[in-house]
Amino acid sequence: xxxxxxxxxxxxxxxxxxxxxxxxxxxxxxxxxxxxxxxxxxxxxxxxxxxxxxxxxxxxxxxxxxxxxxxxxxxxxxxxxxxxxxxxxxxxxxxxxxxxxxxxxxxxxxxxxx
Amino acid sequence: xxxxxxxxxxxxxxxxxxxxxxxxxxxxxxxxxxxxxxxxxxxxxxxxxxxxxxxxxxxxxxxxxxxxxxxxxxxxxxxxxxxxxxxxxxxxxxxxxxxxxxxxxxxxxxxxxx
Numbered sequence: 001x002x003x004x005x006x007x008x009x010x011x012x013x014x015x016x017x018x019x020x021x022x023x024x025x026x027x028x029x030x031x032x033x034x035x036x037x038x039x040x041x042x043x044x045x046x047x048x049x050x051x052x053x054x055x056x057x058x059x060x061x062x063x064x065x066x067x068x069x070x071x072x073x074x075x076x077x078x079x080x081x082x083x084x085x086x087x088x089x090x091x092x093x094x095x096x097x098x099x100x101x102x103x104x105x106x107x108x109x110x111x112x113x114x
Numbered sequence: 115x116x117x118x119x120x121x122x123x124x125x126x127x128x129x130x131x132x133x134x135x136x137x138x139x140x141x142x143x144x145x146x147x148x149x150x151x152x153x154x155x156x157x158x159x160x161x162x163x164x165x166x167x168x169x170x171x172x173x174x175x176x177x178x179x180x181x182x183x184x185x186x187x188x189x190x191x192x193x194x195x196x197x198x199x200x201x202x203x204x205x206x207x208x209x210x211x212x213x214x215x216x217x218x219x220x221x222x223x224x225x226x227x228x
Binding site for chain 1: 118120123157158159161164205207214215216217218219220221
């Protein structure tokens with residue numbers, strides 16, 4: 001089954017404790033991205049990657065890091081989480097970054113930073 | 115930067131009736147794509163319909179259709195014969211052909227009344 005998986009689905013942590021949210025896709029997609037969803041703001045792009053070892057900032061990259069060492073994986077790293085990073089996070093992938101090809105979204109990760 | 119505006123935070127429709135969700139966007143680009151995504155209570159992001167900017171013909175997918183007014187930068191979604199399963203948050207999104215970024219509106223929460 002073609003899918004994007006994210007782990008963990010739910011996470012409660014404390015300020016300053018480094019965490020990683022994993023994202024993996026099994027569709028051999030080149031393009032992957034991370035979004036955060038906040039009430040009244042919709043989804044905002046954090047980082048995206050056009051291919052292995054190629055990443056770029058989205059609209060809200062501050063406080064986040066990403067890496068793309070393998071085509072299928074695109075982890076989101078919060079080195080020192082803060083309460084304003086409490087949000088719902090989505091990973092997505094698509095083929096060749098072509099907008100006409102549907103972006104497949106993961107199930108979301110609900111993060112709470114205390 | 116592109117902006118996407120959904121001016122209706124909430125809407126309701128009677129089952130079997132028709133409802134139209136509004137979306138406007140601001141851009142100076144000529145190469146772009148527009149999407150409507152549905153997010154049910156499960157939080158999964160589901161692509162409803164998409165439109166290429168260079169196509170004048172409005173996209174249609176079963177009970178879902180769009181009214182694409184390029185000069186007015188308007189992209190509304192019409193849902194015909196509304197069903198209870200259509201109840202969800204609906205997001206309008208703009209994809210930049212040059213920046214390869216997806217920008218979302220703030221969403222419209224649709225309630226379907228039995």
